[in-house]
Amino acid sequence: MEEQQRTEISSLGEFGLIDHLTRNNETRNAGTILSVGDDAAVIDQFGRQCVISTDMLIEGIHFDLMYTPLKHLGYKSVVVNLSDICAMMATPTHITISLGVSNRFSVEALDEFYEGVYAACEKYNVDLAGGDTTTSDKGFVISITAIGEVAPDKFVTRSGAKDGDLLCVTGTLGGAYLGLQLLEREKRIFVENPGVQPDLGNRTHNVGRILKPEARTDIVNWLQEKEIQPTSMIDISDGLSSEIMHLCKKSEVGCVLYENKIPIHDESRELAYEFNIDPTMCALNGGEDYELLFTVNQADYERIAGQPDVYVIGYMTKPEDGVKLHTKGGNVHDLVAQGWNPLAAEKKS
């Protein structure tokens, strides 16, 4: 037999793999404005632009049904896709869902999942336009495609940040990661002592952040109303560090990030101390917050300051200045992306 070269997928990482597989991708249709490599693709359809994003979630890799109610899973599966549409400054309008389910799931279980899907559709005014349901020999696989619309050339990519632009983030960070740690701890206790009931205390904030995230359509609407056009944008699914690195790489700029400006919820801070971990590390590397990270021209500073849920956490610099974290202690470190790599992930279940 012919000897074949074997390169492990994990050796390239998620983003390296996508770059590799799409290196020869050609676009043939004039309507394809933006293809692989951003939060979503942009297609021109007779003047109006359509934004498309897709995501796959696999049981045991992306979620653990031991502590994820199916209704929450349905809701979250939709939201993470809508978040990608938001990250293009577009408005989500439609989704399609494909499910692979093993016969361990009943119709009632799927009903619960769909309750969550419909709740998200209602909240975000999105239509479920189609789907496919099939057998899987093991577990639960969810693939969702979200479609949105945006006024011509008003979409925002990862690649428009300029030297001097302000770096902004919505909401608070690190909360989902801490919620996950809490659920994992209670799962371990339960597995060892099935009689013990989970003690989630009053950690509603963090449990909510991991089980029921929201897409920031509110911020997209606010920016559109105020006619503030960000220069670049991405949603935070893998952690602040990883997303900053994406913006810097795609925009060919450097960045200064101030540790003391990173918004962290009080309950997250308390929970981090309980777990003996640094809340800043949770924000930088935790992921799954689904907040928006974006840059604006300095001239927009006063208008941005008027939105209480947007925080200016740094500014963009020349590429040769690198990507720097200014710590509370006054030190300056190179920022390193340690975001979650789904291709090297250990199983969650």
Added chain:
Amino acid sequence: MEEQQRTEISSLGEFGLIDHLTRNNETRNAGTILSVGDDAAVIDQFGRQCVISTDMLIEGIHFDLMYTPLKHLGYKSVVVNLSDICAMMATPTHITISLGVSNRFSVEALDEFYEGVYAACEKYNVDLAGGDTTTSDKGFVISITAIGEVAPDKFVTRSGAKDGDLLCVTGTLGGAYLGLQLLEREKRIFVENPGVQPDLGNRTHNVGRILKPEARTDIVNWLQEKEIQPTSMIDISDGLSSEIMHLCKKSEVGCVLYENKIPIHDESRELAYEFNIDPTMCALNGGEDYELLFTVNQADYERIAGQPDVYVIGYMTKPEDGVKLHTKGGNVHDLVAQGWNPLAAEKKS
């Protein structure tokens, strides 16, 4: 613990399950013209209409990598989605791909898969607009969403067939099913005697039908050029019987199908005899042919007759006349859909 009712998914069947899960689906956006329940959804985008379809393929359920080269799998995964777009009389323009892959696959293996994807994109003039690649703990999962466009209100659904319309089909039927039987036979021989090389003889037609199907964009283009507007249309993925039943149910009509008019390739007929199965049964219940089944007004008969790859196989009747098969022997039977049920499917591997 509260006792919960448990209904097995397989008890509803694929179509029953989709009906059940989407029974309360509401559409909120005025642009949603056609939602769940056809080959694809239709969304109005400022006058022009956009058609969307999605499909999930799971290793061991939908394909067996023992006899499916990854390049062919990539090609076929795209084609089956484009076929759904064709079944709306629309022109495919874009796809997105989500993959779940276990670490048993190397980067070189994914390259092969993508070679097939790109070959299909090139052949059908379609752009790969985005995707997601993630870990699966086992096997290979493919989810593709295809997007197409169609002139306003020129899309064709399953529900417009009228009493007296002619029932037409493209190409030949049953070939893919017979190709699959051949590959399964050679696999069994190989598993028992790994030294024996597969003997696919000169069965290139049938092996090609199962491993490298094509989407009938050529027929859609021809119908558009000739300005023939079918009254209903569906693609043949589960077998002729099953698809006829869909058209009849959705259009609320009956049907007369002539066995001697069903187009079957000579090589399929020979292979069926070799396997001691009835070629007509392969066409009726085999599936995976990805040909188009459609109805036209009788006034279009002469124009349809001008297309050598379209066959008139029957006509639509009143709903109370039922769905009937007129056999070569002169008998009349009720047509029964025995199409492949992916929710009750046995594992292929």
